[in-house]
Amino acid sequence: QVPLVESGGGLAQAGGSLRLSCAASGRISKTNAMGWFRQVPGQGREFVAIMNWSGGSAYYADSVKGRFTISTDNAKSTVELQMNSLNPEDTATYYCAAGVTTEILRNGIGLWWGRGTQVTVSS
DSSP: OOSEEEEOOEEEETTOOEEEEEEEOTTOTTOOEEEEEEEOTTSOOEEEEEEETTEEEEEEOTTTTTTEEEEEETTTTEEEEEEOSOOGGGOEEEEEEEESOHHHHHTTOOSEEOOOEEEEEEO
């Protein structure tokens, strides 16, 4: 059983919106932080957004600040990423990740990773 499963990717036009969701199974114990990363072929994985399961402050990459919003639902074990004002530079495979703390996960060190969902933004 895959501990993290992403959904909600797809095709959007520039200026449009998409909402990604990540469902976590009971196998992700000992994790306090959830986040989203993205990767373009030939490039490294890039931090997008992160927050604790319990809520509180969220942290965003400068490139998405003001356009993307991360949220968690502890009762449902889900984390979502609302993406607004999309532009072609947002095209990537988006990965959900779980980690011990936001500080550690923000550096790309996660205990669990999803398989990714593709987001494509056309101009």
